[in-house]
Amino acid sequence: MRTPQAPIATPPSDPKGTVESQSTSGGHSVRTRSQHQRRKRIVQAAAALASRGGVEAMQMRTVAERAGVALGTLYRYFPSKMDLVVAVVGEEIDLLESSIERRPPSASTPAGRAVDVLMRATRGLMREPELADALIRSLIMAEVDTPFGERMTGLLLRVSADGLTRERATEVQLDLAGSLSSVWVQELLEMLRGRRTYEQIQRRIDLAADRLVNDL
Known part of the structure; x- marks a missing residue:
């Protein structure tokens, strides 16, 4: 990113x-x-x-x-060092959100817009795999709350459901967007471990988004 x-x-x-x-x-x-x-x-x-x-x-x-x-x-x-990691995570999300504001997803479906955001984030992180690995591992091992999950969920809601905010979303909508965010984090981790290609991640994210967010 x-x-x-x-x-x-x-x-x-x-x-x-x-x-x-x-x-x-x-x-x-x-x-x-x-x-x-x-x-x-x-x-x-x-x-x-x-x-x-x-x-x-x-x-x-x-x-x-x-x-x-x-x-x-x-x-x-x-x-603490973990507080610093959390701040780095937050800055990476800031960069992603700025990119989305400058060039919003143009897909006609909620799933398509969500996939655009997640694959854009994937390409950005893969430009610096060491940083991506550090951030993803910090999410898994975090001893403090990170903003990553909530902010990614909020971003997916906004782009998928015409500006829907976390505050106005139903519990089901939050769960669906949060589940897609979790799928993406897991797939990104597999890619960093060398177990997924970019094309495989996109196919899996396409499938997950189609199942999870097209009804938002």
């Missing part, structure tokens, strides 16, 4: 985390913007490391060094 980017430039180090507490002429809004930028820099650094070496490469000290922040600052934003 991540588009190719130039290597992240390492900004000047913040050895004591002092930038966090400095006052600025812009007040709270400037500090908030600075904190948002710092958080984004940390997440991008973690994703870049994971794309080259999986979850094992996302060592907290290494992430801090690459992002140019103090280790203590990193822990203030992300108390």
